Amino acid sequence: MNRKNTVLSILAIGALLSGLLVVSGSTTKKQEAASPARQNAVPPNIIFIFSDDHTSQAISAYGSKLAKTPNIDRIANEGAILYTNIVTNSICGPSRATLLTGKFSHLNGYKLNEKVFDVNQPVFTEELQKNGYQTAWVGKMHLGSLPHGFDYLNVLPGHGHYYNSEFINSKNESVRYPGYVTNVITKLSIDWLNQRDKSKPFFLVVGHKATHREWLPDAPDLGAYDKVNFPLPPTFYDDYAGREAAKDQDMTIEKTMRLKEDLKVHADYENSGIFNRFTPEQKNPFYDYYENKISKEFDAKKLSGRALAEWKYQRYLKDYLSVANSLDRNIGQLLNHLDKSGLAKNTVVIYASDQGFYLGEHGWFDKRFIYEESLKTPFVIRYPGVIKPGTQIRDLISNIDWAPTLLNLTGTAVPKAIQGESFLPLLKGQKIPWRKEAYYHYYEYPEPHHVYPHFGIRTDQYTLARFYGPKNFWELYDVKKDPHNLHNLYGMNGYEAVTADLKTRLKGQIQKYKDDEALTLLESKL
Template identity: 80%
Template sequence: MATNRFYSLSQLFLALLTISACSSKKQAEIAQTDRPNIIFIFSDDHAYQAISAYGSKLAKTPNIDRIASEGAILHTNVVTNSICGPSRATLLTGKYSHLNGYKLNEKVFDVNQPVFPEELKKNGYQTAWIGKMHLGALPNGLDYLNVLPGQGHYYNPDFVNSKRDTVQYPGYVTNVVTKLSLDWLTKRDNSKPFFLVVGHKATHREWLPDLPDLGAYDKVTFPLPPSFYDDYKGRIAAHDQDMTIDKTMRLKEDLKVHADYEKSGIYNRFTPEEKKPFYDYYENKISKEFDAKKLTGKVLIEWKYQRYLKDYLSVANSLDRNIGELLDYLDKTGLAKNTVVIYASDQGFYMGEHGWFDKRFIYEESLKTPFVIRYPGVIKAGTQVNELVSNIDWAPTLLNLTGTTIPSGMQGESFLPLLKGEKVPWRKEAYYHYYEFPKPHHVYPHFGLRTEQYTLVRFYGPKDFWELYDLKKDLNELNNLYGTKGYEAITTDLKGKLKDQMRKYKDDEALKLLESKP
């Protein structure tokens, strides 16, 4: 009888242990399930001025707007170095260019340094990057890679996968990137949360639209930006650049006026079925129109501006449409409930302001980049974030969102509290440093500071000079106030803050230059 009682107690104890273990396992599974998935949609050169959520009247972007309206929009999201590859290196490392080593485009990223997807993997995430990466190397920390080599092509693009195999995919690059992303999402390990970068080539130069978008804006006449005919008075760097729609933008290559459809490597990738409508539109319509008008002077410049915007925004049409396809997939599969969706561009871009295209400068249109984020149940719909957020903050925020430890070496901070509407101490200044000179656009290297009201910048290299702008009085940054009477105290204060930022972010090269030539 005692023996039977002993066995029954033992069985009860084992049963309780089993129940406890099952409960713990279930709790672990729930905890794992509760960790959000993240999809980071990352475009190239897509300006906030071309997004209707940012108040743009140039085009409608309903799917990007949807992310913003269902979550948060960052109004002052700035970059540390306004150029494509370095921006992606900053996303991966959470560090400035001088520390991650990727200061210039077309270099090779140091894959031996820590990147934040490695931390996500340690936390049980599966990770992938599909589409444009533009780092000259394949970083660690990603379970799956299928990326465009270099800048990639708009039509029938090549991709390099995790095995270093190069495969050509048929179709338009924005559609291909979405298809590959959906394929990966469908085949992923459903037992793990995931992090996915969807890297788009759009809206990068030379702005080749998808066939359904040819002529999408032909009936629109875009207003000239107020600074379109900037005379660059008092601003040496603005005067000496090589990025104007007037002189730098090419009729043949950029605007497809009498493009070389036989010898050009771009059009040799087209199938006959793709080349015909492209040829009919650009050669038989646009080029004939150009020839008939015999344009010169300001009329020619403004015609080029109109064609630039029509092509650029037509490329953006496909980008937004594909974002909508991805959002629809998340809705249909139920993934939307626990998936953070982010849309961002690698930096800002000029849409004719100052007569320019491209980026690089610390000035507003180049410095600020779009960033919208949705996380149901965590980020309240319609949240507006006006604080100065930098792209060094992106990686720490992604790690914070997933409950992953943020490495001490990262220079940014998580802005998750701002997304939740919390009042927390936050940066009052953002530091910037651009390096690439003289090619391709002859923008002098410079470092500077952006505050809520002011931009202070020091250009160096062949020429050495300062600029100061009061953004509350001069948002277009046309009036250089450096050395102006009445701004002495403000200039001294900003220079002190600039030096503090250099020390904080360990930009010793810039600090040495500043101290040797104050």
């Protein structure tokens, strides 16, 4: 099949499955020398477990009291945990594009969700292939295309479905796999590990749909948190004083979260594409729980006002964390497979999410803002014999740094076009010069959540952001004194020198990373 016919074939599948897919050619890149993790050692395998919207507030290794995540915690305890891991654009598809390219959204071209990733640009997995690695991606990819650089693909079209989802394989075929998607992704990943070319080292992305909206739990996890009454976050009733963008969004649990689709109150099991994919065996426990228990409870309470908002919050967390239960359980199954197969001793295991997420902070769900809860994303990594167990990294790491670090781990040359830097020396406990600020730029407006586009920097103490679009204004936060970003200090007496310094540093970052749009906005008058 030639390139034109291949593209047309995949586009036809995408039209059917609402997951536009295209395939790629090949690209040549300039390279620079790499520093291998081990000298004269067998190259390590890498498994990158990549979830969706799973925030550090829901991971016990990060101090969460909401849920227990023993298998994610195990990776952290046996290796390193990053506490200030910053994303460059807090949204699903662009985060994955940054992983693959090591570049910001303005250079890799994937600024918004539901677009098509440019397959003619370089991706770091090509370099792994040149270095003898076998590469694979299983599960959620969410790029609207099939990038090159992979020997095996079996990915969800778009977001996929929690139950009985289709997958698109390397042959551009659509195959529906019965079962709960988290379990299916783990099985497909282990199947590939068993069937791969065992003469080569491998790189595998295990891309989970969990914990993305609309949070459909697996049957064993239904009602897992029913006996828990979660405390309201201190900022649940935030009045957004002094913060124009925070006040003018559309992502509150109270007003935006939907009873029927998100919280399954009298869900439409016949016509809704969210709920009409069940087999009878799958539907019975799900329907019994949500229709005969939760919906009846809701009807009986006759809630309104704050009581309704708080009930929705409780239901949201119970569903979100129940979905996370399956995610962590499946990570444990994968870790057990590595132990039993003997792969664990020379396999780097990483767990990360595409960005942070709000679990009721500021009254919100979703992500997008440069504020702490969505800006920072979990990242834990285990590499036996190289990363000391219990390592804690508090330096500012950006997700543009992921690709060069993965290349560095494998002794693979890092292309000069990659904008990030390898933080492997930090993982190994070495003292090296490191970044003092992390750059951020969010674009998607007005749909779906009416969050103004903005760019800015996060330093060890401050966040400075410039919002633009329908309105233009600045925000400044002292994240050490104000970790919830409640007090906008921009323009306040006593912060003139800090603001001037941060604006200079912001301009430096914009110029360094060649964000011409942001530079034009920065130099324009408000």
